[in-house]
Amino acid sequence: MKRFEKEINGKLIVVNAEKELRPQIESLFLILENIDEEKLTDDFSIQIGWSIFYLIKKNDEYILQSPDYSKNPFKDITQDLTLALWVQLEQSHFLRKLNIEGETTKFSDKVIAAKNVLQQENIYLQRTSDVEKGDSGWYIGPVNDADDTDELEAFYAYQLLKIRPSLIQVLGLPYNYMVVFRNDKIKAVLDENDESLEFG
Structure with missing residues (x-):
């Protein structure tokens, strides 16, 4: 983990993350530079894509922190932004490959799945737009109809990091898109x- 720092509006802002994520960190600094100076204080928080970021003052520094997705992100926070920024990178990289604008899925949004489907080899993810607040619109089902079930289970989006992390990259796709996976490999992306779509 590497420490990055930048003075913004007279405050020393500190970010800790793996050095390979420098471009994402520079983007974070750029966003903070455009925040009103009086808002940029201790306990300031901002939602950027998937993650929330918190500014916590410690001595003379303001350390940027995020929910800890390796624990319980609803109550645990961490100074290591690697995982939060990695998710942003994966999702934006995939959208760039498709050359489309995305639709944010927050870490706390619900994902609905056919029961036990995440253990299967061939699955699809489909996103519907008719959703309530806190629902991502994503449904995960089996490609093979014989494996389908009426039984459903729900996850928070961040839980996919532990269960099947390869799915995280597609969660920023727009509504009414569909993705087919075989194991961890994307086999097809269909638009609305x-x-x-080509995604090579």
Whole structure:
């Protein structure tokens, strides 16, 4: 883990993350530079894509922190932003490959799945737009109809990091998109018109 720091509006802002994430960290600093000076204080928080970031004052520094996705992100926070920034990177990288604008899924949004589908080899994810607050719109089902079930289970989006992390990259896709996976490999992406997209 590497320490990055930048003075913004007279405050020393500190970010800790793996050095490979420098471009994401520079983007974070840029966003903070555009926040009103009086808002940028101890306990300031901001939602950026998947994650929330908190500014915590310690001595003369303001340390940027995020929910700890390796524990319980609803109550645990961490100074290591590697995981939060890695998710942002994975999702934005995938959207760039498709050359489309995305739709945010927050770590705390619900994902609905056919029961035990995440243990299966061939699955699909489909996102519907008719959703309530706190629901991502994502449904995960089996590609093979014989494996389908009426029994459902729900996860928070962040829980996929532990259960099947390869799915995280596609969660920023727009509504009405569909993705087919075989194991951890994406086999197809379909847009809202059921047109297959190139993603090489």
